[in-house]
Amino acid sequence: DAGVIQSPRHEVTEMGQEVTLRCKPISGHDYLFWYRQTMMRGLELLIYFNNNVPIDDSGMPEDRFSAKMPNASFSTLKIQPSEPRDSAVYFCASSSSILSYEQYFGPGTRLTVT
Amino acid sequence: AQTVTQSQPEMSVQEAETVTLSCTYDTSESDYYLFWYKQPPSRQMILVIRQEAYKQQNATENRFSVNFQKAAKSFSLKISDSQLGDAAMYFCAYRSAYGYGGSQGNLIFGKGTKLSVKP
Numbered sequence: 001d002a003g004v005i006q007s008p009r010h011e012v013t014e015m016g017q018e019v020t021l022r023c024k025p026i027s028g029h030d031y032l033f034w035y036r037q038t039m040m041r042g043l044e045l046l047i048y049f050n051n052n053v054p055i056d057d058s059g060m061p062e063d064r065f066s067a068k069m070p071n072a073s074f075s076t077l078k079i080q081p082s083e084p085r086d087s088a089v090y091f092c093a094s095s096s097s098i099l100s101y102e103q104y105f106g107p108g109t110r111l112t113v114t
Numbered sequence: 115a116q117t118v119t120q121s122q123p124e125m126s127v128q129e130a131e132t133v134t135l136s137c138t139y140d141t142s143e144s145d146y147y148l149f150w151y152k153q154p155p156s157r158q159m160i161l162v163i164r165q166e167a168y169k170q171q172n173a174t175e176n177r178f179s180v181n182f183q184k185a186a187k188s189f190s191l192k193i194s195d196s197q198l199g200d201a202a203m204y205f206c207a208y209r210s211a212y213g214y215g216g217s218q219g220n221l222i223f224g225k226g227t228k229l230s231v232k233p
Contacts, residue, residue: 033220033221042223042224042225042226043205043221043223045220045221048220056220059220089157091159093159102161102164103161103221104161105151105158105159105160107156107157107158108157108158108159110157
């Protein structure tokens, strides 16, 4: 299996621009998670999906952030408009079955907003 | 709410020696899972080892083992015969065992310990 795939690996954008991060979970996994990693706050869960439905988005920082999962093999995290404080590494992870405790992480997207 | 604390921001070990990374957590739940993840400079989060709270036996994966003390809410990672490739950030993480729902499905991470391995 190719593992969790994220794109792009690096993104540099200017403040105010729209940013879209993409994730392809491991085939057959029915849970998908978006995390953000910063030096100040460490690793934080932003949102997670089960069978393409958002279950908990309490970690989404504000309305500028939105996430979708139109099908079982694709998810996006969008920031509009982006701000310098959004600079971080964004990870996507997936897992299978309701009782699975092992989450597999993608390589992350390093976002820099200038 | 559950919390995970790693009190050692940085650790250093000589190649071939043994090092122990500390982790404590706080929870009112009786059933849960604990993990150690490794994050090398490549950024990839790699699962090193996991422990189910209902199991008394400490988990072991090759050179990696844990000391799980449920009453003390302590979960340390021991790396034996340290290798240069072990140099990385190590994160301790907690997950409720009560399935997914609301915030129960996510991993709660500590701040991490940066491990350096000296040749």
